[in-house]
Amino acid sequence: MSTVRRTPLERQYALIGSLLIAPTVLIFCAVIVYPLVSAVYLSLFQVFTPTLEGSWVGLENYRTLLGKNEFWSSLWTNIVWTVGTLTLQIICGVGMALVLHQNIWFRSIARSLILFPYFVSTVVAVLVWKWVFNDLYGILNHLMIVAGLIDFPVDYLGSMPNAMISVILVGAWKYFPFVVIAVLARLQTIPDALYEAARIDGAGPIASFWDVTLPQLREVLVVIIMLRAIWDFKEFDLIYLLTGGGPVTSTQTLPLLVYKEAFKLNQMGMASAYAVVMMAIMLVFMVIYIRRTRSEDDT
């Protein structure tokens, strides 16, 4: 390759090309590469957050972190939250997409309304849900008492496992529209002729779901699951605002732990170490995702 002599025109094109992508590369470096490198750098120091001054400790932060109970329990909480909310998002999302794909009269309105939870700001959404869940004046408790389902108000956010269940439910409510939209887009590209062929071949509605719809959704579902897994894994604002990681630390996921270390305990070095470890874990998802998309391109 390097032996190919470039013509002046080709060199000129190469120069123009470099100039055109230069701004993107610069911005990319400023907002992604620099924070990444400085996080890794900071994780090697013991840093006091307000002054950002500290001393070199090498891998000490990592050693402490791996021996700490709080890290492992937060990781476990993180996994429970991610798996729980993601499962609900997928089930509700696919189900709703199938409903909205039918020829029903309120379809176009419903398709726009369904996006509402996804668009609404997390702070607003959490405020509303906190009010719904409130044990003193919350509407959920009120309705359940009126309906005779419970005799005393339930503490939805301040006790376990209720708090985790509530967080998972609100997460599913907030993010399932993403699944609906992505699945719906795919459903619309499945040719009608496939369903008609299946009908002629003797398949009923259930068989044609399993044999036509689901196989066609498989690839888009893999992508959705990977993306949502990454996004849910690093979710911060929703959990922080809803429970603050409590009761005690029972809904404290890794992002909340990073926040606590950095801004409450003022240990920026330790927080950076947590963040780097988290990134390493997410890198595994990333690699699977990239592999997956690449193997789709190949076939």
Added chain:
Amino acid sequence: MAEVVFKDIVKSFGSFTAVHGLNLTIAEGEFVSLLGPSGCGKTTTLRMLAGLDFPTSGSISIGNRVVNDVAPGERDIAMVFQSYALYPHMTVYDNIAYPLKKRGVRKADRAPMVQKTADLLQLTELLRRKPRQLSGGQQQRVALGRALVRDPKVFLLDEPLSNLDAKLRGYMRVELVELHRRLGRTMVYVTHDQLEAMTMSDRIAVMEGGKLQQFAPPNEVYREPANRFVAGFIGTPAMNLIDGTLANEAGAWRFASPGITLTCPPLTDDAVSGPACLGVRPEDVLLGEGPIRGQVQVVEQTGHENIVVVKIADGIRLTGRAGADHVWRPGETIQCAVDVSKAHVFAAGPSGQRLNRPLTKDQPRLAKEGA
């Protein structure tokens, strides 16, 4: 019995009527083409037979059973879609086996049936492949295989060859005819390609604007088109259709238009004096001698023949076929004639009825005439 009967079938989409009162009886084992220009209602008709669309009124029966309320899977039909509609994630084997599976054929019994179908269609080597790894022609054969495997009463094919290249199309035409001969099953074949319809069918149902125009064997559709539409639609190059007037002179009908006057072949009692249309196939135009005088306008060389367009009066042209050896030059003056024995006369209007008396076996061939 797998006779297919359409009785007074009407199909409307909202205020638009796609099929107007179709009556058609397809005999058991027959290969019938639904032929017509795009949008004439062929697919709609086929889909109603398949049970994918429902007639607005009228009844459809297959083998003496009215199937209006029978689900597609229970009509004992198979359909080949224009897009093939193969299940993309299944192998060729699974695609072909699918209709058997859905009908509860046991796995062990399926294998020999799929194998037999694959052998018939030369798909044996491809059974492990996925549809996207196949060429268009191979996908087409898999779609056929999926239809053949369970030996249905009626095969429905919606423009199955239209996505293939010309050479493969010619090859598949022969294959399909051979297949039909071997299976002896009723086949309903939708196409807009008259060559396919002419070469493959036992009978052709020519449709236009949602109405059946003629239902007859290919040679009859060609030689005795029921009306002006069929006459103009069937045959390439198209039949010469010349508007003029009909007049009765001493018991014989004379046709006259600028540039041409001739005595008509025997007409039915429906013929009336007044505007009418003369139809002459290009092969019945004799170039080089004769009473009609014209000027060569265009010569199309196809290799084995030349198609010559002759202007005989303002706005009136005659297209004729000539051997490839004589090249006519545009601008040249030419004499020509019309083989009156093979001329057609149609009533006025775009779908005017044919007025010729039905052909009898030993009809005398009339001499060349004209001018």
